[in-house]
Amino acid sequence: MSAKVLSKSAAKEAKIDIIEDGRGTQAVHDVMVAMRAARRSGTANTKTKAEVDLSGAKPWRQKGTGRARAGYKSSPIWRGGGVVFGPKPRDYSKKISKSVRRLAFRKALSERINAGDVLTIDKFVVPEFKTKSFVDLLRKQTDAGKVLIVSDSFDEKTFKSARNVKRVVLATASDVNTEQLLAFEKILVTPKALDKLAERSNPPAEAKHPARGARK
Numbered sequence: 001m002s003a004k005v006l007s008k009s010a011a012k013e014a015k016i017d018i019i020e021d022g023r024g025t026q027a028v029h030d031v032m033v034a035m036r037a038a039r040r041s042g043t044a045n046t047k048t049k050a051e052v053d054l055s056g057a058k059p060w061r062q063k064g065t066g067r068a069r070a071g072y073k074s075s076p077i078w079r080g081g082g083v084v085f086g087p088k089p090r091d092y093s094k095k096i097s098k099s100v101r102r103l104a105f106r107k108a109l110s111e112r113i114n115a116g117d118v119l120t121i122d123k124f125v126v127p128e129f130k131t132k133s134f135v136d137l138l139r140k141q142t143d144a145g146k147v148l149i150v151s152d153s154f155d156e157k158t159f160k161s162a163r164n165v166k167r168v169v170l171a172t173a174s175d176v177n178t179e180q181l182l183a184f185e186k187i188l189v190t191p192k193a194l195d196k197l198a199e200r201s202n203p204p205a206e207a208k209h210p211a212r213g214a215r216k
Helices: 008-013 025-038 098-114 131-141 156-161 178-183 191-201
Strands: 118-120 147-151 168-172 186-189
Touching: 008 098, 025 098, 025 178, 098 118, 098 178, 098 191, 131 156, 147 178, 147 191, 186 191
Parallel strands: 118 186, 147 168, 147 186
Antiparallel strands: none
16 A cells, blocks of 8 residues: 655644744754764864974075075975965864754654655565565555655664665654755655654743742
């Protein structure tokens, strides 16, 4: 049986907090930039004139040669010398607050639901250790080229059978992120995973504290 499109009404019944206005667009951008920046190794490194392994002696005497004055062989103007303002090892990671991450996740999930790209399935279990079995089962659900399958968990047969299918990614509902929600043509979700996504998409309940300075 093929998967069914998750409608807005069904999503709301599953207690998924859908964003239907422009909120969260900037949050998605910030989170995507932060995630991609965190993957940068930041290991590029060049040597300054002080770090180049060359002699500190003058290459020729100061006067009488007819050449310009030169003080050291590691000068940045010479081949093999140091590099001026070159890259140094650094950390490219960016800090994103939990509230922004949650808002970005809600926005990404809402956009995919609004576009009809989220499909629900009862379960996704491969009966044997075969890539062909996995592909056949997937084709029964959707004909999309790139598919994200979200479940509460995956058994060993399903997980290993999917390893050689590059266009498909398996993710648990507790680990799936904003980037993954946006990167695939279709998203297959099981009922248990839907409950977890609803939990992650709902904003945390605000603690009720009396305002500062309020009279009792």
